[in-house]
Amino acid sequence: MIGKAKPNKSLSATLAYNHKQGSELFFSHNMVGDNEQDLAMQMSDLQKCYTGKGRNLTIHAQLSPAIGEGKKLTTKEWQKIAKSFLERTGMCKLQCMGYLHRDKEHVHCHLVVNRVDENTFKLYDDSYIMLRAIRAADEVARELGMTRAMLVKEKINKEKIGSKQEFKVFLENILMQNPKNLGGYFDAIGSGGYKLKVHRDKETGEVRGYGISREGTYMDASAIDRKLTLRNIEKHFREGNSIKEKTQTVGQDKHQKKMDQKIKLISSIKPDKIQIPFEIPDAQSSTSLASSGMETSETNNLQRKKKKKKKLGQDI
Secondary structure (H helix, E strand, C coil): EEEEEEEEEHHHHHHHHHHCEEEEEEEECCCCCCHHHHHHHHHHHHHCCCCCCCCEEEEEEEECCHHHHHHHHHHHHHHHHHHHHHHHCCCCCCEEEEEEEECCCCEEEEEEEEEEEECCCCCCCCCCCHHHHHHHHHHHHHHHHHCCCCHHHHHHHHHHHHHHHHHHHHHHHHHCCCCCCCCCCCHHHHHCCCEEEEECCCCCEEEEEEEEEEEEEEEEHHHCCCHHHHHHHHHHHHHHHHHHHHHHHHHHHHHHHHHHHHHHHHHHHHHHHHCCCCCCCCCHHHHHHHHCCCCCCHHHHHHHHHHHHHHHHCCC
């Protein structure tokens, strides 16, 4: 069961809201009679007796059981719920009118409470009235064995925490794969088994945000992690592209620097300092050198020995 309550300025406007087609007056408290007009007049007259500075003299409360439970409740059971709620919120001494709304599938009741106490003509302290209503409705549901909204909310929160962590890990893994741009990032989300929902400006069509869902659980990126919002994702891609550009520039600068150093080294060498290496021919190539008109010391010695032998032979 869900409980809500808030202070209202106008009693007549609050009653008019509840007195609509399909509503049923099922409950009155601390008043005489059962005619709706007479009951409303009693509440209005009591408020006129208040002379203080307060302006919100009416409290409007709502009690909503689970859909299946609300349909099954009888009028007496609804009356028991209303009375127990007033006691748990400390409003059991105040005037109250209750309406059942059966015009929707979700059957619920509204309580219109007069803040003016008929014994003291002072106002009921409505501090933290919403929190009181939530707690009182939960206690009534627990007492009557009905579905407790607080337990349902705790279960949903636990599921959300698990989904939040799962969604966060999924999106962070996509970023680790270094998609080129926002379009690639969105494509990776769809290919990963998640549904992407992009929020766009109605007038310009510009992308304003995004969220993802899976198995009926949807979460905006801002709710998953502030680092995964559209603005921060776009910033991530801008910084990544600037790093790539810097890396390429640094590499080009290093290559150019090496080339400049080589050119400087070559230009610093004087022409007279350059030595051209000379290859000494081996013994096998001596004949070829002799035939080409080039003489070596070995060929000269051979020719001398031949002349000496020839001369000795002539003398003999």
